[in-house]
Amino acid sequence: MHQRVTRQKAERLSRRSGIPLTADLGKYLGIQTINGRITKGRYQSLLLRIQKKLAPWKARRLSFAARLTVAKSVSASLPVYHMNTELIPVGVCKSIDKINRDFIWGDEENKSKMHLVAWEKMTLPKNLGGAGIRPTRQANLAMLAKGGWRLLKEKDTLWTQIMYSKYGRQQRHLDILRPSQGSSFTWASFTKAASLLKKGCAWNIKNGKHTKFWLDPWVLQVPLKEIAIGQLPAGSEEMTVADFVHDDGTWRTDLFERLLPPSISQKILSVAVDKLSIEDDTLFWSASSDGNFSARSAFNLSNDHQQDVDEPLWKAIWKLPVVERVRSFTWLVALGRIATNGLRHTRKVADDPSCYRCIGQSETVLHALRDCSPASFFWSRRVPPSRQHSFFSSNLRDWLRENILSKDSMATGMDWSAFFCTSCWLIWKNRSTACFEGMGAALSPHSLEHAIMAKTKLWHDAWNAPSRLPSNRQAPADWVLAHVGWTPPPEGWLSLHVDGASSGNPGPAGAGGVLRDSSGRWVAGFVANLGTATAALSELWAISYGLDIARKAGCRFLQVASDSQLAIQLISTRQDPIHPYATLLTAIRRKIGSDWVVRIAHTYREGNRVADWLSKHSLVYPYGMHELADPPNGVTSILRDDMLGTTFERRIITSSTPPL
Structure with missing residues (x-):
């Protein structure tokens, strides 16, 4: 019987439905059904199960390493159903941590052992000097954040439609996760993880027409308004990202560079926006490399160890x-x-x-x-x-x-x-x-x-x-000493060699490329100051700008070479729409798929020296892409070496695909 229903009404409903009255709804999937106020007593069965798994008599028979492994396994598996939908009370979380702690150090009833390492140290990630044990409270919030992420991304499922109809109230995106009077315990638990979810969520810009430039987190994990210098112009808060971009995709820097720190402006300049795209902006998880949510990345984000030294x-x-x-x-x-x-x-x-x-x-x-x-x-x-x-x-x-x-x-x-x-x-x-x-x-x-x-x-x-063993034996790599240099394209083709450079990854980034014919003569070239970007992003920008240069030169048959295997892999593999580089990758694939023949292959750095020189010297130019009708003075000697067929020794794996 629910506590908000009167006894008389409950009895009347019971008689009409034939369902007996009860104060205990039992368990579902081993979890006690929530009915009434949440207390520590509700989790006694969970604590008893963990204590049974981590009994002191077991600790006496295990080494320290084994106890550490068992404690991690038990604490990561037994409470998982609860953690996905319930905010476990702080007292229960502390009790679980204490059971783990006592088991690891071999404590017995009325007999405490010496704890050699502080619990706070043990819960640090392994790369920061800890043992990688997850504190129960932070693990619980990470699991709840996963539920909140699914709520934002799986809008067509029945459970999310029910949640939106009950609690949505026409709220925008992350704003839906706010406390509501009289809400269920599950919903109230999700809202407790809202701050963690907001910390990791960001907008992946496609056409930029639905993301507010100043109010939504898209280039940082916080809205740009919070770090703006001075007062924003009247009416600018409602402007979208698309309003700050020209039709050709370049940024209207005059609208924001005086209102933001230079480092943030530089980061904005490397973001790709395709105003012609029909794809709307999407949320992605900024704490992972592929944009997909993971409880592990949410847990690491909740601990906020970015400032700690990675020894x-x-x-x-x-x-x-x-x-x-x-x-x-x-x-x-x-x-x-x-x-x-x-x-x-x-x-x-x-x-x-x-x-x-x-x-x-x-x-x-x-x-x-x-x-x-x-x-x-x-x-x-x-x-x-x-x-x-x-x-x-x-x-x-x-x-x-x-x-x-x-x-x-x-x-x-x-x-x-x-x-x-x-x-x-x-x-x-x-x-x-x-x-x-x-x-x-x-x-x-x-x-x-x-x-x-x-x-x-x-x-x-x-x-x-x-x-x-024969089943597990891996053939050793065959390394040979090869002579690597620039390889001319076939007759009638043009060769585009591109390269990207980032100092800091992410840091000040640039790109460069050269278009040559089969004899090695310079046809066109470019340099591009990208602002602040990662090495992978700068490599992709180099390919994108290079394709534009080749198209403008009237090329019909193009051979593209990059020394970034990652960039080539990203282009050749269809990525999830929420991938951080999805917009730029889509634009590159669209350019490749137009009415010409384009082949992309990997080359070693020794065969990409001209593009490498251009990318490293791109930062002396203002922001944006700059076409080069003639080769700069510093690169002429490299061009001459390439035309003469100069090669350099390099150890390569014979089983790998021969590079350009």
Whole structure:
């Protein structure tokens, strides 16, 4: 019985319908049906299921790496149905996180273990030094944002039509996700993720006729009005993006460049607008490369770690060709959080910070893994003499960087980085055995060395065994030394070589291209200052402008060459309409498909030197595309080399398609 229906009315409805009264609507797909006020008690069954999966007795039988893996798996799967449609109360989210945290560190009832790493650190992405665990609250908001995204994109489905008819009220796009009095719990949950959704949504400009230039997020994740300098002209707030573009697609810079920071104006200049297109502007997800929504990208966006330093060491640790327990141990070492006596003394769980072997020496991470006598004996026999000084004198972070980021290999074929990390783990295991079982239980320095060498070889062979099976064997790439240069087109054809350049990706970007006949003579050329763009976008602009130049020159048979395989792939593969480059790609395909013959192929940079020079010198020109009737002085020598057939040595894969 619903709490807003009187008892008398509920009984009357029950008699007429034959449906008995109940205060509990039961479960659907394992989830308790919502009826009444949402309390923490409603989620007790969920908490009990998670506790059962992450029971303390299971933790005692698993390594730290295994507990970490199990906790991620359970927290990512069990609450998923709830997270898609319900905003789980904060208290429940904290309880789930606590269950995960206690399981990972092996806590038992009334017996807490030492948590070596703060929870805030563990929930960071792996590339930022964390363990990649998703906090329940942020994961919940990311899932709800997915529901909001579907609501915006799947307007023809029954459930979205019901939602729009009940809550839409003629609102524009993202404005529909606003709280409504008396709304369902599901709708109220979606609205809680509206701020996250707005943060990641942007407009993909097609004809620009339905996106407000100042009021809608399209070039940034916030409306341009919020960063405008000074007062906007009267009536300009209702102007669309199309109103700021000439019919030929170039921008009317006089309407906005004095009202925006230069960096933003430069970014606008690289956006393609096709005023002649019949396609309307579409929403896309700016937090992913292809414009499609993903819960992972929404989660990363909610954590807002863009300003954090992406340390190569962290990526290298989690990609080591070793077992997971060695990766997890190495991560703890890099954080300085293995349970040495020094750390235990700091945490007040040990009376003496000294090493159990080296009395008077504080047991730090470096001491335990490098400087203590068994470790020092082992490394002095395995590290090449030329590297021993830096190996034994560097601090912890430099020591790890030098060895984990090393590209060296051992005589056995094992990567030095894998050998180094596995050896550190085995040295630590031997130290722990001596600590807790007595010195007699630990291996002597000589025995430890033999054990490490035997185990690392065994694990290396096991790790690489699948690659030796016939079903998994990949043919090695055949590299040959080739002579690469500019290749003239067939007689009667013209050759268009183009290139794009971006300093910063995204950053100041330009494009350039040259049109030549079969003898190598300059027919036409261009440079283009694109403003601010990515490398891929500048390559696409180069192809687009190059096609315009070739068409204007009266070309009927055209051979296009670019050194960007990505740009060629994007053009040849039909993209989703919400792809960030969809408008420009559509325009390029339209130009290619007109009444002429166009072939596009990849070339190496050595065969694209003229276009490369033009693209790099394009930024000295004002914004826009500039035709070049004659070659600039700096490029004449390169043109002459191409006409003479000059080539350059380059290692290429013989199985690849021969470039132009």
